Amino acid sequence: MPDTNLPHALNSDKKIKYKEYTPNKQTMTQFPIDKIRNDFPILNEKIRNKPLVYLDNAASSQKPNVVIDCISHVYRHDYANVHRGVHTLSVRSTDKFEGAREKIKDFINAGSDKEIIFTKGTTESINLVAQSYGKANIKAGDEILISAMEHHSNIVPWQMLCEQTGAILKVAPINLRGELIFDEFIKLIGDKTRLVAVAHMSNALGTINPVKQIIAAAHERNIPVLLDGAQAIPHMPVDVQELDCDFYAFSGHKLYGPSGIGVLYGKQALLEAMPPYQGGGDMIRRVTFEETEYNTLPYKFEAGTPSIADAIALGAAIDYLSAIGMDAIAAYEAELLDYATEQAKKIKGLRIVGEASEKGAILSFVLNHIHPHDIGTMLDSLGIAVRAGHHCAMPVMDFFEVPATARASFAIYNTKQEIDVLMNGIESLIEVFG
Amino acid sequence: MFDDLRDLYQEVIFDHNRNPRNFRIIENADRKVDGFNPLCGDRLTLFLKMNGDVIEDASFQGSGCAISTASVSLMTEIVKGKTEAEAEALFKTFHEMTTGKDEQINLEAVGKLAVLAGVREYPARVKCATLAWHTLDAALKNEKQSISTE
């Protein structure tokens, strides 16, 4: 176990007390949990003859009927390629596809639908920025600043860019609670910094980063900021204009939508100036063998046939969430996390990994002498799905000196009763291991 | 409560997990190979002391889940005194047993290792059981670099 008395860990950051998002306290009874649970057919599945308790939402969340039905409806009634045909179905398909873009724009309060680029997911969104913005603007000796709690998909694209350009990757440290050490972060922003890329919320620790302060500090030096919103987007209202971030990346599949579709938000002026990412159909206006004129935003970055039905279904997921309200969701999940944390702390030999003061609905933990993989298999036999592993954040595991953690991550359809089932399961497996 | 898991987590496995055998360093080892399962972060270092082509002593260091710890602990016990060829043959039998290609488990051939046959039903855990053996295989082939189950 790391030494909790390390000076850097608990002293250097004690002054920052940030409030990124304060949910309105709502009581659980106001939250339509029964209705929501009915909307997710998979919750009726039996796993190893037990009712499913799905607590692996940070990896991917389950889909409500409206999303499942939407996909089937598109293929049954509205499907054709988009932006290509004069025939009725193509027009209908295009309208729905562009309608989904509009919904996403409103959901994150972007200024224009030109700023909403469809991608495969967070990973592709970040790679797009690295390869397009990065290659055009970052040279040898320049610096890219990330944090020590990033997902591999917000590390590796920058390492690749550094390899291609000779730029240098700088990593801001975290403390033993799993919080970014803000003072250290500020010190790492320098004359050579060309881009800051940080998680809005960490998938391995649950930490919600002080992104407004980060953005303000970077903008003082005219440095653009990319937020990896993969984890934050399902848990809290996100307003890209209020945040003033330059890029915001997220995936549909963690937002109760389909896999294979995601979003890159970028400020229009930045996107306009960026070269295309991939070449192909849809991203061009005019092609001759001598030269090609690129299409306007957002199509410039959408080469090839997109994941049409999935994009439309992501729109359906957003409608569904908006009807519940992201404020209500954040409040409900905050109560779930508080309850889970409280219960977990009662278990002897359990250590929570990630105890940031600002945290989303993720509980990462380790047990004395019981490997997370054994925890995962044991809980699975009780119908409980948790993730056991490094959560694509190996540097975070190294920092906490654990090979892996077990992670329970909560969503709108989880309940306190399910948390009780989890805690009982943990207590029983501790007993069995003896 | 964990009745379904009895085939996977047998008492012998808990025992070896709690008290791993041959959990030590062999200072003058002839072979020393690292094994790594990137999926779960399990790491082990296997030490072999050879006498001609006979494995005179085997030991390990590292940390892993109960299945991988029990597997490497049992393996170091069972390969001691075996020739390289015998150990390789055992690896093959063990591999077949854990990956389920051979429905009939030759209990005589695998001996104590039979307690690990349960992983067949848990594809996500097969690599935990086989990491030790892949590492041994590398050590016998005298591959110095670390091996990975991926």
Ligand SMILES: Cc1ncc(COP(=O)(O)O)c(C=O)c1O
């Ligand atoms: C913080 C974070 N960033 C990026 C990703 C990558 O998302 P995707 O695999 O959907 O591209 C994930 C998903 O695991 C994540 O949690």
